[in-house]
Amino acid sequence: MEPHSFIGIKKEWDIVGARQLGREIARKLGFGTVDQARIATAISEIARNIYLYAEDGKVTFETIEGMNHKGLRIIASDNGPGIDNISQVMEDGYTTSGGLGAGLPGVKRLMDEFDIQSEVGKGTIVTAVKWLR
Amino acid sequence: MDENLKQIALDNRESIVETWKNEVEKLKSQNYTSTISDELFESTNREFANVIFESINDGGSTKSVELFSEKIINLGWPLSYITDGLQVFRRATIDVILGTTKKVDTDSLSLILTSVDQWVEPIIRQLVNEYSGSWENIVSLQRVALQELSAPLIPVVEGITVMPLIGTIDTERAKLIMENLLDGVIRHNSEVVLIDITGVPVVDTMVAHHIIQAAEAVRLVGAICILSGIRPEIAQTIVNLGIDLEKFPTKNTLEKGFTSALEMTNRKLTDLDTKQHFDIEQLIKSIKGV
Ligand SMILES: Nc1ncnc2c1ncn2[C@@H]1O[C@H](COP(=O)(O)OP(=O)(O)O)[C@@H](O)[C@H]1O
Ligand SMILES: [Mg+2]
Numbered sequence: 001m002e003p004h005s006f007i008g009i010k011k012e013w014d015i016v017g018a019r020q021l022g023r024e025i026a027r028k029l030g031f032g033t034v035d036q037a038r039i040a041t042a043i044s045e046i047a048r049n050i051y052l053y054a055e056d057g058k059v060t061f062e063t064i065e066g067m068n069h070k071g072l073r074i075i076a077s078d079n080g081p082g083i084d085n086i087s088q089v090m091e092d093g094y095t096t097s098g099g100l101g102a103g104l105p106g107v108k109r110l111m112d113e114f115d116i117q118s119e120v121g122k123g124t125i126v127t128a129v130k131w132l133r
Numbered sequence: 134m135d136e137n138l139k140q141i142a143l144d145n146r147e148s149i150v151e152t153w154k155n156e157v158e159k160l161k162s163q164n165y166t167s168t169i170s171d172e173l174f175e176s177t178n179r180e181f182a183n184v185i186f187e188s189i190n191d192g193g194s195t196k197s198v199e200l201f202s203e204k205i206i207n208l209g210w211p212l213s214y215i216t217d218g219l220q221v222f223r224r225a226t227i228d229v230i231l232g233t234t235k236k237v238d239t240d241s242l243s244l245i246l247t248s249v250d251q252w253v254e255p256i257i258r259q260l261v262n263e264y265s266g267s268w269e270n271i272v273s274l275q276r277v278a279l280q281e282l283s284a285p286l287i288p289v290v291e292g293i294t295v296m297p298l299i300g301t302i303d304t305e306r307a308k309l310i311m312e313n314l315l316d317g318v319i320r321h322n323s324e325v326v327l328i329d330i331t332g333v334p335v336v337d338t339m340v341a342h343h344i345i346q347a348a349e350a351v352r353l354v355g356a357i358c359i360l361s362g363i364r365p366e367i368a369q370t371i372v373n374l375g376i377d378l379e380k381f382p383t384k385n386t387l388e389k390g391f392t393s394a395l396e397m398t399n400r401k402l403t404d405l406d407t408k409q410h411f412d413i414e415q416l417i418k419s420i421k422g423v
Contacts (some may be wrong), residue, residue: 016301019335037335037366038373044337092375100338106374 006060009050009078018059019043025061026072030132039109039130044127045103046076052081052097054124059119064129071112071131076124083118090116135248137228142189145229150182152225153218160217164294169210177208181218189252198256202263208269215260223253284310286317292324293394298361299332307343314347318356323402325394326351329387331362341376348381357397362388389396 005025007018021045026036043059050057057078064071083089090108095101104126108114113129142149157178161169184201205215226249231237233243283306287295294317297308301342310328318326330336336344348358361384363371368385371378384390395401 012303016303034366034369037370040335041337041370041374044335048337048339085179100342100376102338102374102376106338106376109375110370110373 004060004062006058007047008056008058009047009076010056012051015044015047015051018047022059022061022074026062026130029063029070029072031072031130035130035132038076041076042107042110042128042130045107046074049103049124049126050076050080051079054078056080056086057123070129071078071129072109073127073129076126078125079123080121080125082122083116084120086116086118135244138245138248139189139252141230141233142226142249143186145233146186149225149229151220152228153182153222154178156221157218160221169208173208175205177210178218180204182222184378185219185222185252185256188256195259198259199263201316202260203267206267207262212261212264214241215264216257219253219257219260223249226252257375261278282307284313286313286321286325287325287392288317288321290395290400292322292398293327293391294318294321294325295327295329295391296322297329297387301335302333302340302343307340310343311347311350315350315354318351318354323356324398325359327359327361327387327390327394329362329390330360330367331364331387333362336367336371338374338376341371341374341378344377345378345380352381357382359390359394361385361387 005021007021008012009015009018019040023040026039031039042044047059052057055078057076057080060075060077062073062075064073088094089104091101092105093101104116107126107128111128112131113127115127116124117127118124180201184197187197202215224311227245230245230249233244234241283300284296284298287297289295296310296314296317302310314326314328317323328347330344333340344360348360351358359382360378363383363385365385382390382393384393392402
């Protein structure tokens with residue numbers, strides 16, 4: 001397995017492609033069913049955000065294989081409009097699209113590590129890690 | 134089209150087809166058609182050659198071109214078989230004609246090139262059109278089939294309807310689910326509808342949102358919606374996402390969902406008590422002293 005692989009997100013079905021690839025990498029790393037479902041769901045959320053809000057971007061997968069811990073890092077990056085108020089979008093229920101507004105805070109809870117960087121007019125990068133226990 | 138050149142091409146049909154076949158054969162080993170049996174490949178090539186010559190002969194025969202492209206699609210061969218094949222044919226024909234011409238100047242060369250292009254182009258255009266036309270047709274038929282499959286509604290017993298969902302739910306399908314659900318509740322006069330998500334691989338906030346909206350809409354038309362088939366890992370991710378499904382009944386299996394649907398409509402499943410039946414027979418026999 002190559003340590004870096006990515007899926008471009010342009011069409012809605014690219015979201016499905018991204019989570020299938022992510023789930024497959026997670027399975028090969030040794031994640032159990034529940035964590036595979038968490039990872040697939042997290043990918044679905046951030047990939048859909050690219051599709052909905054940024055139109056064009058990609059989801060990259062990196063396997064982390066250190067001495068005593070293994071994990072999967074998922075990076076969703078886009079060149080979309082960016083986010084002005086990060087703490088606001090991290091609130092449960094905040095949405096600008098009539099959604100549930102549970103995506104980003106949900107991803108934070110589904111994964112072990114979470115980071116979001118954004119610049120208005122430039123784009124957004126969401127990074128999330130799940131460690132293998 | 135130059136009649137003279139056309140005659141040369143027709144007279145040299147055999148050698149053109151021979152050169153062409155050899156070239157196409159090379160393409161086969163190089164790429165796409167490598168898994169196809171030799172006999173099938175040969176007979177199809179022969180047919181392809183016939184189609185091309187027939188088309189040259191009567192200046193664009195439509196029926197055979199149509200049939201041929203249909204055949205290629207049904208075989209599942211790529212469009213490049215047709216386009217590559219015709220490119221090769223073009224080269225082979227030019228080579229053969231040049232070989233039979235004693236002196237070649239720029240004028241006659243350009244005449245040869247334009248004539249051959251004039252034969253090949255309509256065939257390419259027609260084959261490609263046919264091919265993509267049938268392809269679009271197949272895709273749109275599959276689309277209809279998929280739509281019918283994507284949100285089926287099954288009236289199981291009076292008042293109870295089940296919608297088993299299998300596979301990925303995208304925006305388009307989510308809309309269909311809502312429409313079919315409301316339509317079905319009214320048409321079947323359902324009191325309870327079960328949405329079963331056993332076969333849905335990922336329940337993210339988008340899917341959850343659509344299910345919640347569908348359940349709410351069902352409630353508004355006077356029925357109850359039960360969500361069943363929530364696998365343990367899906368239950369976990371739903372909790373992690375912080376989604377509240379408390380507003381309507383949820384069950385982990387379709388069986389449990391169906392049982393509560395029966396209860397809600399004042400019914401229940403019972404086993405036919407065959408054992409007791411048997412005992413009574415025994416009793417009668419013993420009374421009769423058999
Ligand atoms: N990649 C992104 N680019 C720009 N804005 C985004 C991006 N991702 C999320 N947002 C903003 O953050 C809000 C909250 O996102 P999220 O938590 O996924 O909920 P939802 O997608 O249901 O609205 C979105 O409504 C949108 O305004
Ligand atoms: Mg979202």
